[in-house]
Amino acid sequence: MAPPAIEIDGLTKDYPVGFxxxxxxxxxxHLSLRVEEGEVFGFLGPNGAGKTTxxxxxxxxxxxxxxxxxxxxxxxxxxxxxxxxxxxxxQPYFYDYLTGRELLDYYAQFFGYDRADRRNRVAKLLELxxxxxxxxxxxxxxxxxxxxxxxxxxxxxxxxxxxxLDEPMSGLDPVGRxxxxxxxxxxxxxxxxxxxxxxxxxDAEMLCDRVAVLVxxxxxxxxxxxxxxxxxxxxxxxxxxxxxxxxxxxxxxxSRKTGSRYQLEVPEAELFHALDQLRDANARVxxxxxxxxxxxxxxxxxxxxxxxxxxxxxxxxxxx
Numbered sequence: 001m002a003p004p005a006i007e008i009d010g011l012t013k014d015y016p017v018g019f020x021x022x023x024x025x026x027x028x029x030h031l032s033l034r035v036e037e038g039e040v041f042g043f044l045g046p047n048g049a050g051k052t053t054x055x056x057x058x059x060x061x062x063x064x065x066x067x068x069x070x071x072x073x074x075x076x077x078x079x080x081x082x083x084x085x086x087x088x089x090x091q092p093y094f095y096d097y098l099t100g101r102e103l104l105d106y107y108a109q110f111f112g113y114d115r116a117d118r119r120n121r122v123a124k125l126l127e128l129x130x131x132x133x134x135x136x137x138x139x140x141x142x143x144x145x146x147x148x149x150x151x152x153x154x155x156x157x158x159x160x161x162x163x164x165l166d167e168p169m170s171g172l173d174p175v176g177r178x179x180x181x182x183x184x185x186x187x188x189x190x191x192x193x194x195x196x197x198x199x200x201x202x203d204a205e206m207l208c209d210r211v212a213v214l215v216x217x218x219x220x221x222x223x224x225x226x227x228x229x230x231x232x233x234x235x236x237x238x239x240x241x242x243x244x245x246x247x248x249x250x251x252x253x254x255s256r257k258t259g260s261r262y263q264l265e266v267p268e269a270e271l272f273h274a275l276d277q278l279r280d281a282n283a284r285v286x287x288x289x290x291x292x293x294x295x296x297x298x299x300x301x302x303x304x305x306x307x308x309x310x311x312x313x314x315x316x317x318x319x320x
Contacts, residue, residue, distance in 0.1 A: 003073040005162050005193040006035035006058070010067035013053050027053045029217040030067065035195055035210075037161075040188050042204035042225075043197040045214035051197035052090055054214075055166050059087055071162055086155035088148075090166040090197075096140035100131050100150050103139060107154045125153040129183055145176025152183050156192070163187060165196035169203050181207060235291040236271045238264045242283035251277060265291060 011031040014024040028050040035041045045051050056062045058069055060076050074081040094103055101122055108118040126132045129149040139147065148168055155163055168184070169177045177200070184207055187194050198204055204211050205225045213220040241261050242252075251274060255262040266274045271288070278285055 002037065003070070004034045005037045005039070006033065006041075006069070006071055006195060008033040008054075008058075008067070008069040011054065011057055011064055011069055012066035013050075013057060013062070014065045027217050028057070031214075031217075031219055032067075033212055033219070033222065035193060037193055038188070038191055039209045040184060040194045040207050041196075042208035042211035043195065043214065044199065044201065044204055044211050045197075046199060048216075049214045050217040051214060052166055053217075055087075055089075055164055055197060058164065083158065084161050086158065086160035086163040088151045088155040088163075088165045088168060090170065092147075092151050094139050094147070094150070097138060099136045099138055100126060100142070100146075100153075101135040103150060104153055104157065108157050111158050121157065125157065128156075128186060129153045130179060143176065145172050145179050148172065148176065148180050149183060152180070156187070160192070162193045162195065165194065167198055168196055169198060169200050177203065235265050235267055237287075237289045237291050238266065238271075238274060238278070239286045239289075240264065240278055240283045241286070242278070242281055261286065 009032055011028060012026070013028040014026050016022040017025045031050075031054060043051050043054065053062070057064050058071065058076055060082075069076045071081050072084055074084075095106075098106065104122040104125060105118050108121055113121060123132075123135075126135050129152055131146060131149055131153070134142065134146060139150070142150065152163075152165065152168065155165070165184075168180050172180065181203060184194055184196070208225060210222065210224050212222045239261055251264055252262060254266075255264040257263075264274065268290075275285065275288070
């Protein structure tokens with residue numbers, strides 16, 4: 001059986017906080033995960049949940065308090081592991097006086113490619129991320145979406161099997177987010193494993209085979225987005241139009257109006273009674289849809305549950 005692309009076992013990170021009497025505050029609490037080859041895996045959580053800490057630990061930029069991790073069977077402490085991965089940090093800094101082509105050529109030199117190979121590789125990557133037309137434009141003139149795409153290009157210069165992206169859609173407008181989503185989907189089609197952190201839940205639902213939800217450093221759930229929120233029907237939504245009539249006053253008072261149409265939410269058990277009332281009033285029913293929970297609903301419930309709990313942070317131990 002082939003090893004998973006990413007295997008995390010009990011990964012924990014404590015940071016000292018305070019000035020005079022330092023305390024250890026836990027940023028990541030015994031995280032264990034498996035990500036299979038070829039998956040697009042979303043790592044979800046609010047700001048401060050421990051997502052960036054996890055990625056820095058996997059990149060060996062910081063060191064764990066406890067636990068370990070392996071990427072494609074190699075320990076994160078093995079420098080050779082970095083030959084098989086790509087990484088885009090949340091807030092990358094690029095030399096903005098360089099053009100997109102010059103930047104990628106510069107990074108390609110770190111992998112020992114000769115001039116001809118660099119030229120071909122950079123041209124293909126610029127085409128992949130949709131920047132061929134801006135290849136000779138200085139980065140200072142790029143939009144944020146363009147910078148994210150050139151950042152992804154540098155992350156896959158070495159044809160990595162696993163790519164880590166930290167908040168790749170953060171701060172982007174809808175056009176920029178779509179551009180980055182298209183690149184991630186293209187990587188998936190090429191057989192690449194993509195592990196990306198985000199707090200934009202609609203992107204995770206659209207892109208991910210599976211997701212993990214992290215709140216205050218603790219793993220709250222792992223699975224396909226639809227499995228996490230389940231298919232339980234929470235109610236029914238009826239979209240209708242009706243001429244002004246007192247017969248439907250009760251239903252209209254419970255409805256939201258958009259233009260000339262009303263949107264009514266009713267419990268599943270009351271659906272047929274509501275439809276009978278609408279039919280008797282000669283209302284025009286346009287749609288009847290089940291209301292199911294979304295990943296955002298699940299996410300917000302977890303965050304609210306944490307807020308409602310009184311206990312102090314997970315770990316806060318005085319040190320000498």
